[in-house]
Amino acid sequence: MPECQHFDIGCPSRQLFDQIADKWSMMVLTVLVPGPMRFNAIKRHMEGVTQKALTQCLRKLERNGLLSRRVIPTSPVGVEYEITALGQSLHAPFKALYRWTLDNLDEVEESRRAFDLRAA
Amino acid sequence: MPECQHFDIGCPSRQLFDQIADKWSMMVLTVLVPGPMRFNAIKRHMEGVTQKALTQCLRKLERNGLLSRRVIPTSPVGVEYEITALGQSLHAPFKALYRWTLDNLDEVEESRRAFDLRAA
DNA sequence: CCGTATCCGATCCGATACTG
DNA sequence: CAGTATCGGATCGGATACGG
Numbered sequence: 001m002p003e004c005q006h007f008d009i010g011c012p013s014r015q016l017f018d019q020i021a022d023k024w025s026m027m028v029l030t031v032l033v034p035g036p037m038r039f040n041a042i043k044r045h046m047e048g049v050t051q052k053a054l055t056q057c058l059r060k061l062e063r064n065g066l067l068s069r070r071v072i073p074t075s076p077v078g079v080e081y082e083i084t085a086l087g088q089s090l091h092a093p094f095k096a097l098y099r100w101t102l103d104n105l106d107e108v109e110e111s112r113r114a115f116d117l118r119a120a
Numbered sequence: 121m122p123e124c125q126h127f128d129i130g131c132p133s134r135q136l137f138d139q140i141a142d143k144w145s146m147m148v149l150t151v152l153v154p155g156p157m158r159f160n161a162i163k164r165h166m167e168g169v170t171q172k173a174l175t176q177c178l179r180k181l182e183r184n185g186l187l188s189r190r191v192i193p194t195s196p197v198g199v200e201y202e203i204t205a206l207g208q209s210l211h212a213p214f215k216a217l218y219r220w221t222l223d224n225l226d227e228v229e230e231s232r233r234a235f236d237l238r239a240a
Numbered sequence: 241c242c243g244t245a246t247c248c249g250a251t252c253c254g255a256t257a258c259t260g
Numbered sequence: 261c262a263g264t265a266t267c268g269g270a271t272c273g274g275a276t277a278c279g280g
Contacts, residue, residue: 005150005151005165006165006167007147007150007151007165007166007167008167009167009168012221012222012225013143013146013147013218013221013222014143015221015225016221016224016225016228017142017143017146017217017218017221018142018143019228020217020221021141021142021146021217022137022138022141023133023134023137023138023141026133026137026141027127027133030125030127031125031127038261038262039261039262039263040261040262044126045125045126045127046127047126047127047128047129048129050253050254050255051262051263052253052254052255052263052264053253053254055262055263055264056253062235063231063232063235063236064228064231064232065227065228065230065231065232065234065235071262074261075260075261076260076261076262077260077261077262077263078261078262079261079262079263086224086227086228086231089220089224090220090224092216093213093216093217093219093220094217096212096213096216097137097140097141097213097214097217098133098137099213100209100210100213101132101133101135101136101137101140102132102133104136104206104209104210105132105135105136107185107206108136108139108184108185108206110185111183111184111185111206112183112184112185114185115182115183115185116183158241158242159241159242159243160241160242170273170274170275171242171243172244172273172274172275173272173273173274175242175243175244176273191242194241195241196241196242196280197241197242197243197280198241198242199241199242199243
């Protein structure tokens with residue numbers, strides 16, 4: 001990866017990173033890996049997310065092509081979200097990052113305590 | 121990774137992901153991989169970042185233990201930032217994500233165009 | 241050179257209410 | 261069930277000014 005040692009404005013990471021690398025998006029994609037799921041089911045898997053936040057997140061992911069949305073014409077209507085191949089391909093990098101947070105949270109928290117102590 | 125299929129509030133990723141996975145943090149860490157660097161040098165490598173944003177980002181990274189800060193007692197003072205071992209360990213997952221953005225930006229942009237057309 | 245302090249508009253975000 | 265609409269508070273982010 002020799003490109004972009006200097007991060008100029010046009011760098012792809014500048015246009016994508018913010019969009020894909022947020023907490024809710026990572027959770028949604030992870031939850032959808034085993035199979036399609038309906039709105040409220042997804043919501044139940046993500047403790048603390050509001051309906052608004054989840055809706056916005058799903059829209060963004062759909063727009064970026066990471067998942068697809070399918071309306072089931074029942075009454076009341078159901079909506080099923082399914083991860084796309086593109087979304088699947090993002091899952092591996094996400095898993096690595098998730099793994100990192102699990103492995104290093106303790107050390108990070110230790111650093112934070114030390115830093116806050118110095119500052120006080 | 122069988123843990124956390126249901127993302128409860130206490131999940132480590134919830135406490136860390138937002139902190140580490142933002143655009144500026146990724147750029148700073150990447151820039152610092154080859155070696156320590158001074159404030160304005162870092163700034164020059166990240167087109168469009170403001171002094172305030174960079175300062176905040178560096179503080180956060182320092183607090184989380186991903187880099188260290190060293191004051192050089194000259195006049196005027198210099199400050200050198202160096203990536204820590206912990207920061208280095210985060211670089212691999214970041215690189216994977218960065219690679220993904222390079223490989224898939226085109227497809228994402230295509231999806232966005234299609235989505236926006238449908239919406240219009 | 242490397243910050244901190246302040247102001248201020250833009251934006252996010254949760255809570256709430258309402259609809260097909 | 262799965263949204264949309266709206267509102268007010270909190271937060272962000274840039275611009276600017278100033279200090280060690």
